[in-house]
Amino acid sequence: MDQKLEKSYKRIFPRCIEWLFPSLCAGCEREGTWLCGACAVSAQSPGIQRIVVGKQKIVVTSLTTYAVAPVKTALWRFKYQSIRAYGDVLTDVLIGNLPKNYCNDRVLVPIPLSPWRLRWRGYNQAQLFAHACGTHRGAEVYEGLIRVHRARPQVTTTDKLQxxxxxxxxxxxxxxxSTLHGRHICIVDDVVTTGATIAEAARILSRARPASITALTIARDV
Known part of the structure; x- marks a missing residue:
């Protein structure tokens, strides 16, 4: 695809989607808002979740749980219906759950999409979340982690070993x-389930010899 055409597509396609699908609250379907006040409180209410994943014992901090209806619906529409507004408003609502000093001195590293999926979706949800956290907390974002092989979406695989x-x-x-050497790295993704993706990213990032590796996600799917 021509680069100019691809840039135009990435800019226009999400707007067309949002025009075709007018704003509806992800929780109660109320018109005129992507997430109403009551459903925003519901999304925030589970609070911080933490699990430890992988051989490196990576501590993953999640801002809420995927089980909460407004969160699940907003993330689904954000990822699979290309309605970016749901991701933006969910991030704005949940960023308040992030501990005040959490991003201090950390380099945020978003989990990358495959080039094919990035072209199809028009954006990388983990990258958008990382930049939003970076803006709110003044943290640096490193985008040097890439996908070199295409894998099946993890959502299609339920077994942990698979x-x-x-x-x-x-x-x-x-x-x-080298910019990661001796730094505190925070891997960023939208949802953590078994933690397999984060653990594999940590394995590769550890080659840069960082001081520590942790992870941050919007939600934890339990």
Whole structure:
């Protein structure tokens, strides 16, 4: 695809989707809002969730749970219906759950999409979330983690061992990673389930010899 055409597509397509699908609250379907006040409180209410994943014992902090209806619906429409507004408003609502000093001195590293999926969706939801957190907390975002192999979407795989195998070898560092040496890295994704994707990303990022690796997600799917 021509680069100018691709840029136009990425800019226009999400707007067309939002025009075709007028704003409806992700929780109660009320018209005129992507997330009403009551459903925003519901999305926030579970609070911070934490799990430890992978051989490196990566601590994953999630801002809420995927089980909450407004969160699940907003993320689904954000990812699979290309309605970016749901991701934007959900991030704005949940960023308040993030501990005040959480991003201090951390480099945020979003989980990348495959080039094919990025073209299809028009954006990387983890990248948008990372930049929103970076803006709110003044943290640096590093985008040198890339996908070098295409894997099946993890949502189609329920077995933990299959999820681990599915993402093995899919990531690499695309350019100079010396900026990560001795730094505190925070891997950023939208949802964590078994943690297989985050664990594989951490395995690759550890080659840059950071001081520590943690992870942050919008939601935890339990």
């Amino acid at each position: 999820r681990i195998e599915n993402v093995k070898g899919v990531f690499a560092l695309s350019h100079d990673s």
